[in-house]
Amino acid sequence: MFRTLLQRTAIRGTPRTSLKQAIPIARRPFTTGKPPSSGSPSIPAMLAVASMGFAAYWTLVKSREGQTMPRRQQKADPQPAAAPSNNNEEPPVPAFSADKVTVVFVLGGPGAGKGTQCDRLKNDYDFVHLSAGDLLREEQNREGSKYGDLIKHYIKEGLIVPMEVTIALLEQAMRESMEKDNKYRFLVDGFPRKMDQAIKFEESVVSSKLVLYFECPEQVMLERLLKRGENSGRTDDNIESIKKRFRVFKDTSFPVIEAFEKENKVKTVSCVKPVDEVYQEVRVIFDKMFEQ
């Protein structure tokens, strides 16, 4: 089941050309497939290479300008979509309709208090709480999982697991809640943590309605995580892993929040105060946006 979903998720969505172009060009190793010639290249050859280089650079610059989430027309039906018809030219069709399926991304640094706030919100506003980290840990511990070792390594190192795995787990969990429990509102906690995840999820699963960002100074998060680490049993609640997670948050995850900000989707709440006080602020936002 998981593998099927994984394959489907992997093929369903293909990022919009401009963003897709940026990544391969930036990462593609420069190789001609031939050993370098020892003689001097001809002037026409040099001009051709220079113009190709400029074209690639221009495409890259253009595709990164004001990088925001791609917008897609939504399907009317919230139920699992029909088999995707992707031929790399057509934009992918999201699995669920944003008219019927509500996704709130809950973001913030490690230990900011995302899970704590989600625990309260899910009851008061009838949301399903899906923690990407919890889903990955579950998959890591699932007997027979072919991703167990990979996930274990990424979590310990504070790195971001390849998006196909996480998106497949999220989509599967959402589908189960819809089919079994008739639940269509989701707090997606700790995801997306990287631009590629954000783009792929919005294109191939569903577009998010709101991004709740819990702002918290590193020192406060550090104290919370070390305290939690006294009995959490998590392999990443130790000082070495925490430092790596902070770096990944700053370098890779925070730009995702900035990209969503450009779409005016982000509501920021400081997470420094006691849990109840933080929750009061979150409630103001949810009362305005979602019926209880």
Ligand SMILES: Nc1ncnc2c1ncn2[C@@H]1O[C@H](COP(=O)(O)OP(=O)(O)OP(=O)(O)O)[C@@H](O)[C@H]1O
């Ligand atoms: N406002 C708060 N004041 C004090 N302690 C808090 C507050 N919010 C959460 N905590 C505590 O901080 C720790 C981290 O909280 P939580 O697990 O909710 O963070 P998180 O953002 O989900 O972390 P992670 O991203 O690592 O999963 C927990 O032990 C929690 O009890």
Ligand SMILES: O=c1ccn([C@@H]2O[C@H](COP(=O)(O)O)[C@@H](O)[C@H]2O)c(=O)[nH]1
């Ligand atoms: O989208 C995601 C979410 C999480 N991870 C990995 O899991 C750990 C722990 O996540 P928490 O949200 O703190 O529970 C995180 O450091 C990543 O290694 C991920 O790869 N992708």
